Amino acid sequence: MPEHGPVLVSGRFEPEEEKRIRDAAGPARVEFTPRLSDRADLLGSATAIAGSPTAEELRRAGAARWVHSWAAGVNNELAAGLDSHPAELTSSVGNGAVPLAEHAMMLMLMLNRDAPRWAKAQSERRWERFQHGELAGLTCGIIGLGHSGLDLATKARAFHMRVVGLRRRADLPAPGVDTVHPPEQLHRFLAESDFVVVTAPDTPSTANLIDEAELRAMKETAHLIVVSRGGIVRDQALLRALTEGWIAGAGLDAHGEEPLPEDSPFWALPNTVVTPHNGATTAQTRRRGLDIFVENLERFAQGRPLRNVVDKSAGY
Template sequence: MSGTETPVLAVLRGDKHPPDMEPIEEAAVVRYTDADGLADALRGADALFVYDFLSSAVPAAWHAADRLRWLHIASAGVDPVMFPELRESDVVLTNSRGVFDDSIAEYVLGQILAFAKDLPRSLRLQAQRTWQHRESERVQGRSVLVVGTGPIGRSIARLLKAAGLRVSGAGRRERAGDPDFGTVYASDRLTEYLPEMDYVVAVAPLTEQTKGMFDARAFAAMRPQARFINVGRGELVVTADLVEALRTGAIAGAGLDVFDTEPLPPESPLWTMDNVLVSPHMSGDFIGWRNALVEVFADNFWRWRAGEPLRNVVDKKLGYVPSSG
């Protein structure tokens, strides 16, 4: 946009005010709003910063976006704003790819170690003051399939390889010689490769092609000793099928950070299963993550003001930022 024009920026903040916004407030008219006021904030706005990235308020307020040219969401996943009107519009969509890569990779390694070293049971036995010697598993040499070969998947692959695991990937295109995954399998042939894996990590973006990809057929293809870890989107999984696979021993365990309904309902059987590790959508949330999200937005804001190319531009047909993966 023109560097002499003062832009109007709508910020969907939810119950948290984004930090470090003072420089942007000096360069733009900033309208902070919650979901109820979003439509009013969008009228005449040039840009929208969806800081409350879990909100589903944007589609309902979209009719008021009469001047919008750019929308930035403070997350890597863009499914909350991938509705038909946005897809078909000229509004540029950017995301916060890159902020959570390493912290999510550390989370995945932590989950694998927790399963292999039986740490949840150790905590339960400690609470009971029970001394029960057990043997634990090695992680070195274990096979891992990372389903999703974007930046987060690549960070996971690099860290797991450094810990001695054998890593491969599953993505849109099958190929060999990938620098991080070695072999990348085609996601649409997933069940052919699942039987070879000790751990399966779901980190794929949520699209029409990936929704429900981990269903009864997928879990039946996995070996009984395998563990499933989901740090992508809850909707990648058919939850009832996962519960049944865990209940019957079709798979050995699951580490779950995302769910199709959040918060996870109190009545969900996943809460009480001994072979399930539940965390509240926090795998990427390191200390300082909110500041890091605003840094990414601010970098793009100054680029946008200067008419420079934006980073992390989402292909609205694909539903994510294109990469080599």
């Protein structure tokens, strides 16, 4: 352990999970707390913190050399001041890749086959058969080829879809992706996609990446799927696109404002499926997140490099 201060871990854990964490910390003292604010007395001496400290908590955490976020995205932590804090920041990125990719596939299938129409007919006990689509032969365009994006590519290929991707480093390997476009080819990428799926993190470079011009670049028959973070798509432009027919529909698990207000027009749009940022809420996501932290705690205790280190300037 680089320093001898305590390791402050926020959250609620089962006894066996607490034991795993204590064992990983070696000789260091581990203090568990439901919220970091409940142990403000330890913030000044804690060497490592697991959780999302507020700006005030970070100001107190002068001894912290490492902060671990239980979330995959670190927008809140960076906004609180970790972008300028000397502590190394790690995230749980990758913990929810599998269920997020599954959720994206579910939304694509629901929209492609108009599943809400079946649900409505079932609620009304009506036997209604109609012609619907199929995913085979369509193009799945993925914005962000990280853990969830690449997992989605594999799943989409299994549905006999063509897969194209968009990411900052178009030269890096992308298994399962037919073509990778750099950001400057965004409109070309959008124009060839039947489903545009947002799996990218919310960073300064992705904020409002999809605005009016981008939505108009999409096919009128295309659908937009957002499963990573809100704020990447400008809500007002998307609302116009959905109500005026620029695109065919949307599947939204991540939203610009969360929780989505009761009076939000997105709830009532007939061509939109709304879920409450729930795509990765699985027991396996929690387990993988704990695995990432435990491995990093062992590394920290032994003075070895950490994994999932966040590039604070890039935001992920």
